[in-house]
Amino acid sequence: MKTRTVGFFVFDGVVLLEFAGPLQVFDVAARVAVRRGLAALPPFQPVVISRSGAAVRTREGVGIQAQASLQDHPPLDLVIVAGGALQAELAAPEVAAWLRQVAGSSEVTGSVCVGSFLLGRAGLLDQREATTHFEDTEDLRAIAPAARVSADRLWIDEGAIVTSGGFAAGIDMALHLVERLLGAEIAAETARQLEYRRRDAADRQA
Amino acid sequence: MKTRTVGFFVFDGVVLLEFAGPLQVFDVAARVAVRRGLAALPPFQPVVISRSGAAVRTREGVGIQAQASLQDHPPLDLVIVAGGALQAELAAPEVAAWLRQVAGSSEVTGSVCVGSFLLGRAGLLDQREATTHFEDTEDLRAIAPAARVSADRLWIDEGAIVTSGGFAAGIDMALHLVERLLGAEIAAETARQLEYRRRDAADRQA
Numbered sequence: 001m002k003t004r005t006v007g008f009f010v011f012d013g014v015v016l017l018e019f020a021g022p023l024q025v026f027d028v029a030a031r032v033a034v035r036r037g038l039a040a041l042p043p044f045q046p047v048v049i050s051r052s053g054a055a056v057r058t059r060e061g062v063g064i065q066a067q068a069s070l071q072d073h074p075p076l077d078l079v080i081v082a083g084g085a086l087q088a089e090l091a092a093p094e095v096a097a098w099l100r101q102v103a104g105s106s107e108v109t110g111s112v113c114v115g116s117f118l119l120g121r122a123g124l125l126d127q128r129e130a131t132t133h134f135e136d137t138e139d140l141r142a143i144a145p146a147a148r149v150s151a152d153r154l155w156i157d158e159g160a161i162v163t164s165g166g167f168a169a170g171i172d173m174a175l176h177l178v179e180r181l182l183g184a185e186i187a188a189e190t191a192r193q194l195e196y197r198r199r200d201a202a203d204r205q206a
Numbered sequence: 207m208k209t210r211t212v213g214f215f216v217f218d219g220v221v222l223l224e225f226a227g228p229l230q231v232f233d234v235a236a237r238v239a240v241r242r243g244l245a246a247l248p249p250f251q252p253v254v255i256s257r258s259g260a261a262v263r264t265r266e267g268v269g270i271q272a273q274a275s276l277q278d279h280p281p282l283d284l285v286i287v288a289g290g291a292l293q294a295e296l297a298a299p300e301v302a303a304w305l306r307q308v309a310g311s312s313e314v315t316g317s318v319c320v321g322s323f324l325l326g327r328a329g330l331l332d333q334r335e336a337t338t339h340f341e342d343t344e345d346l347r348a349i350a351p352a353a354r355v356s357a358d359r360l361w362i363d364e365g366a367i368v369t370s371g372g373f374a375a376g377i378d379m380a381l382h383l384v385e386r387l388l389g390a391e392i393a394a395e396t397a398r399q400l401e402y403r404r405r406d407a408a409d410r411q412a
Contacts, residue, residue, distance in 0.1 A: 015230070016226045016229060016230050016233075017226055017227060017230035017400070020222045020223055020226035020227075020230075020268075021223060021226075021227075023222060023266060023268065024221070024222050024223035024226075024266065024373065027222075027265075027266040028373075046266060046267065046268070048268055048269075055269075055271065059233075060229060060230065060233040060252060061252065061273075062226075062229065062252070062254055062270065062271070063254075063261075063270065063271030063273075064268065064269065064270060064271070065261065065268070065269030065270070065271065067267075067269075133401070134401075154401070165401050166399070166400070166401050167230065167234075167399070167400040167401050167402065168377075168400050168401045168402040168403075169401045171374075192412050193372070193373070194223070194372070194373040194374050195339070195340075195360070195371050195372050195373050195374045195375045195411050195412065196373065196374040197374075197403055197405060197409075199403060203403075205401050206398050206401065
């Protein structure tokens with residue numbers, strides 16, 4: 001089982017749980033796979049990426065150190081874009097260019113909450129179905145008019161692009177990706193370890 | 207409605223979700239209370255505290271900046287102790303002394319997962335019912351022999367001391383504390399905003 005590098009894009013104003021939840025899911029899934037003897041090395045390795053590589057301050061005021069910049073991160077197998085107060089990121093052409101580049105070379109690019117706005121701005125949602133936090137669907141439609149925006153699904157898997165609702169919906173999306181990549185048994189045991197009551201694709205956001 | 211300062215104790219090896227989840231709950235509850243016109247100022251203000259005030263590295267490798275040390279934090283109304291690889295914290299007499307001091311002056315001291323080991327080492331669980339992650343109940347019994355350790359409840363509210371299970375159980379504990387302090391309506395709306403499927407006191411850990 002190969003080790004997949006999972007890049008988490010963070011920025012000033014990022015919502016803490018929206019990267020911490022998915023990151024924790026991949027970390028625990030990696031521990032579960034090793035513990036069960038299904039992998040010699042952890043199958044997921046997270047890396048926290050900010051635009052310049054500098055530390056960021058979450059929307060809640062927590063300082064997070066980045067491990068890489070847009071220019072110097074390792075090759076990414078998965079990319080997760082959290083939501084937050086992202087006006088500055090939406091206005092930065094290098095973020096859109098970077099997302100187009102990594103989405104083209106990674107297995108899955110996913111978003112939590114209004115992180116989908118960044119995917120939309122980069123054109124990655126065009127002709128795809130996508131979602132965001134239930135309060136933000138109209139804004140996503142405005143940013144990505146060629147996307148088909150769904151109002152209340154917890155996550156939407158379009159293969160290379162996966163979007164999810166807000167906050168805890170990112171945990172469900174990450175568990176879905178664990179199931180897709182490592183199988184249902186590891187995903188179920190990961191949720192059990194996390195003491196998380198997992199929801200399935202038929203559940204709604206609110 | 208007064209602003210309560212909520213201290214989150216973190217350390218090298220802390221589990222990311224176990225402080226990020228409860229911190230996010232208090233942050234969103236504060237936003238909900240202001241948005242609904244129930245408070246002019248946010249009713250919760252988080253502060254991230256490490257032993258020396260230095261940054262810590264979570265068990266997953268994420269660097270978190272602390273905002274205060276054990277010596278220089280503001281007065282705390284609530285204290286949340288996350289779990290993780292906490293051998294060094296268990297061996298540090300100043301951590302136990304600090305916990306006894308803040309538990310004596312705060313409204314609630316809570317723990318997530320094996321964070322309860324630190325409360326136990328400080329003597330705060332003696333003659334109280336307490337819990338931890340379902341895989342760690344025997345270790346909690348060894349550390350806190352005068353506690354009554356429950357194997358699988360999501361959280362246990364003993365008034366001034368509240369303990370919870372692992373990982374996501376800390377989110378349920380925090381929502382319970384929001385309900386206890388601000389009422390059921392704000393707690394329900396907080397869970398809805400978080401897109402979190404809340405569990406109640408009768409639910410079990412696994």
